[in-house]
Amino acid sequence: MNCQNCQAELEDFLYGELKPSRASQIRAHLIVCSSCSAARDELEHEHEIFTQYYEQTALEPAPEMWEAIRSRLHTEPLPQKRINFRLGWGKFVWLSRPAVIRQTAFALLIILLTATATTFILRRDTDKDRNAKVVRDEPPVSPSPANPVKPVDDQPNQANPALTAQRGGRANPPRVASRSKPLTDEEIINRQIARTEREYQNAIRLLDQAIARRKDELDPGVIKQYEASLALIDNSIAASRRVLRDHPTDPAARQFLLTAYARKVDLMQDIAMR
Amino acid sequence: MSCVEIAPGVVARAKSGDEEAFHLIFNRYGRPVLSFINNQVHNRELAEELAQETFVRAYRNLGGLRDELRFSTWLFGIARNVVRESAREARKEKMKVGLDEPESQQLESIGVLPEGAMLDRELVGMIENALLALDDDKRIVFSLKIFHEKSYEEISAITGHSIGKLKTDLHRARAEMRKRIMPYLAAQ
Numbered sequence: 001m002n003c004q005n006c007q008a009e010l011e012d013f014l015y016g017e018l019k020p021s022r023a024s025q026i027r028a029h030l031i032v033c034s035s036c037s038a039a040r041d042e043l044e045h046e047h048e049i050f051t052q053y054y055e056q057t058a059l060e061p062a063p064e065m066w067e068a069i070r071s072r073l074h075t076e077p078l079p080q081k082r083i084n085f086r087l088g089w090g091k092f093v094w095l096s097r098p099a100v101i102r103q104t105a106f107a108l109l110i111i112l113l114t115a116t117a118t119t120f121i122l123r124r125d126t127d128k129d130r131n132a133k134v135v136r137d138e139p140p141v142s143p144s145p146a147n148p149v150k151p152v153d154d155q156p157n158q159a160n161p162a163l164t165a166q167r168g169g170r171a172n173p174p175r176v177a178s179r180s181k182p183l184t185d186e187e188i189i190n191r192q193i194a195r196t197e198r199e200y201q202n203a204i205r206l207l208d209q210a211i212a213r214r215k216d217e218l219d220p221g222v223i224k225q226y227e228a229s230l231a232l233i234d235n236s237i238a239a240s241r242r243v244l245r246d247h248p249t250d251p252a253a254r255q256f257l258l259t260a261y262a263r264k265v266d267l268m269q270d271i272a273m274r
Numbered sequence: 275m276s277c278v279e280i281a282p283g284v285v286a287r288a289k290s291g292d293e294e295a296f297h298l299i300f301n302r303y304g305r306p307v308l309s310f311i312n313n314q315v316h317n318r319e320l321a322e323e324l325a326q327e328t329f330v331r332a333y334r335n336l337g338g339l340r341d342e343l344r345f346s347t348w349l350f351g352i353a354r355n356v357v358r359e360s361a362r363e364a365r366k367e368k369m370k371v372g373l374d375e376p377e378s379q380q381l382e383s384i385g386v387l388p389e390g391a392m393l394d395r396e397l398v399g400m401i402e403n404a405l406l407a408l409d410d411d412k413r414i415v416f417s418l419k420i421f422h423e424k425s426y427e428e429i430s431a432i433t434g435h436s437i438g439k440l441k442t443d444l445h446r447a448r449a450e451m452r453k454r455i456m457p458y459l460a461a462q
Contacts, residue, residue, distance in 0.1 A: 050421070065322060065325065
């Protein structure tokens with residue numbers, strides 16, 4: 001222990017913040033070092049002055065203060081949060097916490113990415129369908145050295161029971177389909193859309209609750225504007241859904257619907273995080 | 275001076291709605307909380323108002339207190355939030371309470387010394403002004419450590435600051451205080 005280390009830790013030593021082993025080292029040093037010992041005395045003297053200052057100036061609460069507190073406890077209505085709790089809303093208070101809002105924002109980002117990916121796949125599939133149609137309309141391509149046609153028994157996925165038996169192997173038993181009919185591409189896309197829509201709706205519900213908690217804190221003008229914008233977006237969502245009902249495979253209607261949801265979520269997020 | 279924790283049983287009773295138990299809590303912590311707040315706002319009337327608010331909030335939120343052994347840390351945390359909210363409101367309304375108005379500080383700084391005080395009024399006024407000259411973070415850590423003898427861990431729980439920052443702030447606060455009061459002590 002040298003003087004520099006000792007003096008650097010002297011305050012913590014006096015506050016009792018050092019580990020016992022370190023405090024012992026300092027104590028031992030103070031016995032042999034007059035300069036550090038003088039520094040300790042000075043700090044202690046200062047501390048004494050501050051202690052006296054506090055003792056002399058600390059305010060004693062007047063007896064009326066307790067009466068005032070008691071009266072407030074009996075007469076003042078409970079804060080909004082507690083009233084909500086009694087109404088059964090208390091369990092949603094956590095929704096207004098910044099951490100929850102941040103997590104919701106993150107979840108929304110993932111939803112947005114999913115929606116973008118879905119839209120991309122939709123477009124790609126539409127293009128593929130178009131190309132396939134063009135190819136079907138064209139005459140079949142004859143085999144050529146550059147484009148050979150594989151014989152049937154070279155294609156492992158198409159198991160031919162007769163050929164397998166000839167080779168002395170066992171034919172794979174026909175697989176029992178888990179579903180009577182496999183999903184078509186359209187059905188897969190529609191399911192993906194429905195899942196994305198559900199995720200948006202969940203996020204909207206969470207944000208809606210968070211906003212409801214904070215409604216009293218927000219400027220009435222902002223709330224009015226928010227409600228008007230929300231109504232417009234809800235109209236867009238309803239219109240897109242109507243179009244989709246009439247034309248379930250219309251990629252533009254699907255994209256419109258998801259974009260409207262994204263806008264709604266952005267708007268609500270903006271209000272919830274104000 | 276230091277805040278010896280009140281018996282956990284009293285806190286538990288208050289938690290279950292026993293007003294008498296809460297009165298005991300008030301009797302135990304009324305002085306340190308009021309003084310802590312007064313050190314921050316330096317206005318007795320406002321300090322009393324904020325201390326009231328602190329105890330009302332504490333009573334209403336007792337259900338959220340997890341560790342009854344750390345009641346005073348929790349209570350000081352509420353007091354600190356109440357002071358911060360009040361300062362924010364004051365800034366909003368442009369009616370500053372007077373942290374940077376030396377005249378009002380001076381008026382408040384005399385009057386509180388009882389007769390037979392060990393420190394003379396001049397020194398008390400000097401310490402008061404030195405405290406007021408500290409920035410908020412330094413003043414809070416100084417007050418909690420020196421006046422209320424809280425550990426760094428407790429101060430960290432109250433303020434939300436890291437222990438490293440608290441140590442630095444406290445060291446600087448003491449250095450600033452020393453610089454201001456030492457000339458007076460040397461002249462004695």
